[in-house]
Amino acid sequence: MSYGKQFEQYLDRAPVVQEALAQGLPVVALESTIISHGMPYPQNVETARLVEETVRRHGAVPATIAIIGGRLKVGLTPEELEHLGSAAGIIKTSRRDLPFVVAGRKDGGTTVAATMIVADLAGIRVFATGGVGGVHRGATTSMDVSADLDELAATDVAVVCAGVKSILDIGLTLEYLETKGVPVIAYGVSEFPAFYTRESGFKVDYRLDSPEEIAAVLKAKWDLGLKGGVLVANPIPAEFAMDKAEIDAAIEQAVQEAAALGIKGKEVSPYLLGRVKDLTGGDSLESNIQLVLNNAALAAKIAVSFVGRRAA
Numbered sequence: 001m002s003y004g005k006q007f008e009q010y011l012d013r014a015p016v017v018q019e020a021l022a023q024g025l026p027v028v029a030l031e032s033t034i035i036s037h038g039m040p041y042p043q044n045v046e047t048a049r050l051v052e053e054t055v056r057r058h059g060a061v062p063a064t065i066a067i068i069g070g071r072l073k074v075g076l077t078p079e080e081l082e083h084l085g086s087a088a089g090i091i092k093t094s095r096r097d098l099p100f101v102v103a104g105r106k107d108g109g110t111t112v113a114a115t116m117i118v119a120d121l122a123g124i125r126v127f128a129t130g131g132v133g134g135v136h137r138g139a140t141t142s143m144d145v146s147a148d149l150d151e152l153a154a155t156d157v158a159v160v161c162a163g164v165k166s167i168l169d170i171g172l173t174l175e176y177l178e179t180k181g182v183p184v185i186a187y188g189v190s191e192f193p194a195f196y197t198r199e200s201g202f203k204v205d206y207r208l209d210s211p212e213e214i215a216a217v218l219k220a221k222w223d224l225g226l227k228g229g230v231l232v233a234n235p236i237p238a239e240f241a242m243d244k245a246e247i248d249a250a251i252e253q254a255v256q257e258a259a260a261l262g263i264k265g266k267e268v269s270p271y272l273l274g275r276v277k278d279l280t281g282g283d284s285l286e287s288n289i290q291l292v293l294n295n296a297a298l299a300a301k302i303a304v305s306f307v308g309r310r311a312a
Ligand code: PSU
Pocket: 031, 033, 034, 037, 038, 094, 110, 111, 112, 113, 130, 131, 132, 133, 134, 145, 146, 147, 148, 165, 195, 265, 266, 267, 268, 269, 270, 273
């Protein structure tokens, strides 16, 4: 083991992922808090499988990232995926949780922040998810800002998402990303999308209309030594978008309940996501699944174009 690569002793790349990385083929990282804490069983495991298939169908190798028995897994077996989606006691693992889950040989679903960290260690530059964390409503007093945002500022991985849910303060989330120097790209639209809906009311400065243009931005950023990630916001396909009034009402109620119950820290996001799903009677779950698949397809296309450029 060479000095500076001590992390390799904790990392298990699945053979197909190892092979793809060695050959310079496109790989797309996928997160696992969405599996352990973001969706109910069995739709979570089914969705995770469909996401992997979608990445393959678009010419890249999927690498779902999670922690099993303290090992940083880059690419899961079907048994590991099933375990992560169905077992009790899987730890929601963000940056600050990682050393405890590893040292304690525990099982963890990795958030966007932790997935970026492990993807970077493994040498993967493109990552697909549903929604990223952000600045919560009321953050001016609660100071509840997801560690995902500082990770985007620090770690060289592009994250394809469907924007952020309005459980967050979308305007403040965009301000924070601007402060931290994180490029935000809206794919094919001029507004930052709001996860369940294509519009949020917030314009972005950079709209790009092809995976190739996005890959060119990634290459330029990292060639210039500009550390950190890029947030690619891909709006939900119109046929799966939700009614804005319905989703806004559910979110408003969930946010008020969370405040009344005094929910804090890492429980806030899972609580809000679960309540929104219950209040919308499962409509939101179907939208959630469809937008994740849409993001997986775009991420694969970006990864294909990106490795092509790197080889050129
Ligand atoms: N937002 C979603 N779905 C999710 C999450 C956020 O719409 O599954 C998960 C992601 O794993 C994200 C994490 O990284 O919640 C953010 O949690 P926190 O706000 O505690 O940083």
